[in-house]
Amino acid sequence: MSKSYRIILSGGGTGGHIYPAIAIANELKTRYPDAEFLFVGAKDRMEMEKVPQAGFKIEGLWISGIQRELTLKNLMFPFKLISSLYEARKIIKKFKPDVVIGTGGFASGPLLQMATGKNIPSLIQEQNSFPGITNKLLSKKVQKICVAYDGLDRFFPKQKIIKTGNPVRQGLLDINSKTEEAKAFFKLVPEKKTLLVLGGSLGSKRINELIEKEIDYLQTRNVQIIWQCGKLYYDKYKINGNTKNVQVHAYLNNMDFAYAAADIIISRAGASSVSELCIVGKPVIFIPSPNVAEDHQTKNAMAIVKENAALLIQESDLDVDFENKFSQLIESKEKQNILSENIKKLALVNATKDIVDEVEKLLKS
Structure with a gap:
């Protein structure tokens, strides 16, 4: 007993x-x-x-x-x-x-x-x-x-x-086996690349503004978007979900499917997110929040970036850097593979x- x-x-x-x-x-x-x-x-x-x-x-x-x-x-x-x-x-x-x-x-x-x-x-x-x-x-x-x-x-x-x-959600440990099921769940177009956008559990004002501004550009890159905007911002951004190949969600309850479906991920750099993304092993662009104590999100992201395991764009640089860095990543299968392999090495499962x-x-x- x-x-x-x-x-x-x-x-x-x-x-x-x-x-x-x-x-x-x-x-x-x-x-x-x-x-x-x-x-x-x-x-x-x-x-x-x-x-x-x-x-x-x-x-x-x-x-x-x-x-x-x-x-x-x-x-x-x-x-x-x-x-x-x-x-x-x-x-x-x-x-x-x-x-x-x-x-x-x-x-x-x-x-x-x-x-x-x-x-x-x-x-x-x-x-x-x-x-x-x-x-x-x-x-x-x-x-x-x-x-x-x-x-x-x-x-x-x-x-x-x-x-x-x-600690991470246990369902993330075997996402590679869920790719086909996940793409069907989100009704994705098989020949397009999928971008998963995560702003943290409450959503991110700056990331939401970025994605809304860059929708046309992302369409030209043949990208479809799963966009978790946060419940505080859903009413403002849900109209973008009417755009072809853009899905707007207040919250993603099926995170294992969201990760499994993604080819590239844009994310904040909270500690749990970083740990999950190491296990998920997909190419990541971190956009850390500058509004947290001790600027710890930037420090979390830098710990990954210095291992050549992710990209980092500061909020203040998004307008000048985003399209350039995203294009370089989406066009280079080699770069995607390098980031993916390196971030997996940092996972503590x-x-x-x-x-x-x-x-x-x-x-x-």
Whole structure:
């Protein structure tokens, strides 16, 4: 009989923090069917919807990040932090977890702060090549830090670091077997190249503007487009879906099919996206968001680009560089193959299992 462990996971704000936490929970559930799970997220963020959809309970804290400019939200931050620390302490006292796992996002800071203060075994899963301030502070208190990139001993205690990679959706591990099914699913034209455009789970204003502007150019390159614009932007851009060979989606629920159908991918460079794209192994053009803490998306993308495994265009250079770089890529099968082979070499396919191995060690210590 499996032991009935009690496990808290905290991560949210974006899909990049939520899906790794769900992947870890699912793997733990496989190993410990009798375990009890509780997620802790930030109220009004997408984890409050996505986690229950995945079959787990969640409680929300009143917490948000600090804005870069002076706003009313910033003035509220100290009150939110105090409230969240108080609520996190109550949750821990009531649930009595055997282990606490943080995958990033606003809520994981207060929760892990309180858990480590009670000497509860704790683990951080750091997805980025450049960690945020919360995880840097927590790294002194947690027992283990699972990372996806080399060189993080610049920020974290070296003896706590285990390089595991980032958890990804299991359906992505065998996408090459799904190509024909995926092309039929999206009703694609077999003789055209397929461009998959991803702006992250919430969508990207700048990437959406780019694609709308470049539709005519892309048609001249004999390209069909699967365009995930994000639910915030769907009403604005869905009209482009009436254009021949352009499909506009608010959100792609069949990501394995989307990746399988693609010949070239344009994507943001959030940590989970980068990890998935390494496993998918298709030629990628990264357009990192410049509006994230520590400019970590550019750093994530650069870690891939320096291995000659992807292309990078900064938002500020899109108007002058996009058509030139895209043309060079679409016209060169050799360039596509080189990027594809090199990005596959960077994939860490056993990340979820390796992270859960570390969690198990904490549970049994």
